Amino acid sequence: MEKAQDILELERRFQEKIDNDIRIEPNDWMPDAYRKTLIRQISQHAHSEIVGMLPEGNWITRAPNLRRKAVLLAKVQDEAGHGLYLYSACETLGADREETIDDLHSGKAKYSSIFNYPTLSWADMGAIGWLVDGAAIMNQVPLCRCSYGPYARAMVRVCKEESFHQRQGFEIISKLAQGSPEQKEMAQDALNRFWWPSLMMFGPSDDDSPNSAQSMKWKIKRNSNDELRQLFVDVTVPQAEMIGLKIPDNDLKWNEATQHYEFGEIDWTEFWEVVKGNGPCNYERVETRRKAKENGEWVRAAAVAYAEKKKNKELAVEA
Amino acid sequence: MKKSDWPLWEVFIRSKQGLNHKHVGSLRAADAEMAIENARDVYTRRSEGISIWVLESKNIHASDPQEADSLYDPAHSKVYRHPTFYDVPDGISHM
Ligand SMILES: [Fe+2]
């Protein structure tokens, strides 16, 4: 057993590595709290990628043409890939993959609250790619420099793939914004519904984010929630103006002195309600995932049985 | 682990002819054949590879990072193994 003073020494050396930007790898010693924080964050990130396929999957069969359908299909397939990179990063910390997935299904684990909003029209595919993937990129780019090696490497792959996601969304929404009055109205309506939930994707404001300081010290997190949210607003507002859509915020104005946009108060009551499970689609999303696992059980079992049979046959031939 | 749970595989990809296979991550699959198929879908969606190796994770043996000092320390003092250790007089070339 490790003595208390040994642990203090290990912790000191661990923090020294972090301070010197030396990455932590799976077999390296790490404090339990660091491991737990990462397992929670990476598994929730993985769940978000997987649940995130559902609102868009809803429109694959109803894409307006073959090109849009192929693109959306490729985008959703990427999100499945992102989930898999992240589950495997999570497993390097000793987490059991199936258990983390069961935690999602029991409601114990969370995922990004944005995916609890419904996708009501094709324009929502535009708003999601443009805003939701746009916000995800802002969150994920700093994670490429996260102190935990496997998470950082997964994020590098993810970020490379995300930029196409945002562009395809922007293409959809700008095409609609330049279309007939009805199409423009669809685009504006999608922006109206997804704007505020997208701002909420950066998490609670810094004053309400008690674990942030520790995550920053461990270099799991590199920027505060409010910093990233501000960056997102600053780059997105001009994009909306460019395609002739109006951001649904009457308090939005450019501040010449700070060189930033000021924006209205976020409805945090709505945010916490959705986090707690009371958003428009929480039940449906988790239920869909739970059923997918349940209904796929026989397939997984059959694959194992087949693999065993094949192995036994090979052994028989060798003998 | 339940009976229906699949084992973990490490995936190595050769990105182009002439380069080494490089570790890219891991995945779950029932057997090697499925692991290769899944690796194709998970790790080479954008032509990142021309060859895939998969290896069941339980078959990997790794050095212990806690022993890194005693393992690698002996090499640190042997600077004479590097060409930069030697002075080559001016006027000497092709060396
Ligand atoms: Fe993603």
Ligand SMILES: [Fe+2]
């Ligand atoms: Fe994405």
